[in-house]
Amino acid sequence: MPELPEVEVLVRHLAPLLQGRRIAGVVVHRERVVRPHRAHEVPPALEGAVIAGVARRAKFLVFDLRPRQPGLPTRLIGHLGMTGRMFLQPKGREVPRHAAVTFDLGPDRFIFEDTRYFGRLTWDDRCLARLGPEPLGDDLADEAFARALGRSRAPIKVRLLDQSVLAGIGNIYASEALHRAAVSPRRATCRISTAERTRLLRALRDVLEEAIRFGSTLPLDFAGTGARDGLFYYGRVGVGPTEPMMLAEDSTPPDSMSGHPAHPEVGNGYYERLRVYDRDGEPCLTCSRPIRRIIQAARSTFFCPNCQK
DNA sequence: CACCATGTTCCTTG
DNA sequence: CCAAGGAACATGGT
Numbered sequence: 001m002p003e004l005p006e007v008e009v010l011v012r013h014l015a016p017l018l019q020g021r022r023i024a025g026v027v028v029h030r031e032r033v034v035r036p037h038r039a040h041e042v043p044p045a046l047e048g049a050v051i052a053g054v055a056r057r058a059k060f061l062v063f064d065l066r067p068r069q070p071g072l073p074t075r076l077i078g079h080l081g082m083t084g085r086m087f088l089q090p091k092g093r094e095v096p097r098h099a100a101v102t103f104d105l106g107p108d109r110f111i112f113e114d115t116r117y118f119g120r121l122t123w124d125d126r127c128l129a130r131l132g133p134e135p136l137g138d139d140l141a142d143e144a145f146a147r148a149l150g151r152s153r154a155p156i157k158v159r160l161l162d163q164s165v166l167a168g169i170g171n172i173y174a175s176e177a178l179h180r181a182a183v184s185p186r187r188a189t190c191r192i193s194t195a196e197r198t199r200l201l202r203a204l205r206d207v208l209e210e211a212i213r214f215g216s217t218l219p220l221d222f223a224g225t226g227a228r229d230g231l232f233y234y235g236r237v238g239v240g241p242t243e244p245m246m247l248a249e250d251s252t253p254p255d256s257m258s259g260h261p262a263h264p265e266v267g268n269g270y271y272e273r274l275r276v277y278d279r280d281g282e283p284c285l286t287c288s289r290p291i292r293r294i295i296q297a298a299r300s301t302f303f304c305p306n307c308q309k
Numbered sequence: 310c311a312c313c314a315t316g317t318t319c320c321t322t323g
Numbered sequence: 324c325c326a327a328g329g330a331a332c333a334t335g336g337t
Contacts, residue, residue: 002315002316003315003316006315032332032333059315059316079316079317080315080316081315081316081317081332082314082315082316082317082333082334083314083315083316083333083334083335084316098333098334114333115333115334115335116314116316116332116333116334116335117332117333117334118316118317118332118333119316120317127317152325152326153325153326154325154326154327155326158326158327161316163316163317170315170316171314171315171316172315173315277315296327297326297327297328298327298328298329298330299314299316300313300314
């Protein structure tokens with residue numbers, strides 16, 4: 001579920017649930033996820049710690065800890081990779097097949113689940129040191145954005161995905177922001193005009209903020225227990241046969257037929273949230289000419305060749 | 310069987 | 324030094 005807005009929504013959801021809870025036990029089901037630590041190092045490092053708070057930095061979740069004794073880690077850093085999820089479950093329920101790490105919190109269990117195991121959970125904080133500025137931070141003024149972009153000749157889309165340039169932009173919102181700013185994803189970064197750059201920063205913030213606002217009000221299925229359309233993203237919800245449901249700690253699993261029907265007009269207003277992503281061949285919502293899909297840095301980019309020059 | 314997937318990192322080639 | 328391409332990680336959906 002990862003990209004800045006999804007992580008932000010998740011953090012807001014988790015913070016009140018985890019604050020003040022004590023970690024009674026930890027089980028590492030997939031050693032790869034706690035790299036560079038070893039599985040056996042994890043329980044002695046974390047057990048007995050109290051979770052003091054949860055925050056976000058770029059696409060990372062940062063859990064502040066009060067360790068049981070000095071010298072032990074004071075924060076845990078999580079990354080969801082492509083398919084990571086985090087949620088609470090009552091103990092006694094079966095842990096999901098792809099649980100990577102589980103925490104015993106007493107009455108319930110905090111689960112980091114990740115089908116592809118690209119995610120991470122670590123107290124090695126070097127990953128945070130390499131990050132560029134937060135796109136939503138007040139500190140990121142126009143000049144700071146210009147400085148971050150630099151004089152690179154790389155295509156702007158590829159540049160936006162570089163976490164050391166700007167932290168938190170992923171493949172979906174990069175395409176979305178460029179479309180809103182009417183800048184071609186292929187444009188060399190150093191050939192973006194001042195006006196375009198200003199538009200782009202604005203578009204980035206708008207896209208991210210809207211997604212957060214939207215995600216905060218949307219019934220989300222953090223546990224992934226509901227039938228899904230495969231994306232878990234806000235934008236295509238309503239297209240598929242079901243709609244994700246909110247799952248606080250332990251709400252009842254959604255009955256799969258209770259979602260809105262698949263008609264866009266009946267829909268829930270989510271239908272047009274993503275204007276270009278995953279819309280290859282569909283008409284651009286501004287000019288109605290077809291959206292195109294191209295490959296940049298081995299990843300799909302979607303854009304309107306007519307609107308974005 | 311084919312191809313695709315929200316992410317990151319490392320390696321090679323130009 | 325930089326850009327671009329590919330592969331790797333691992334699993335599942337269409």
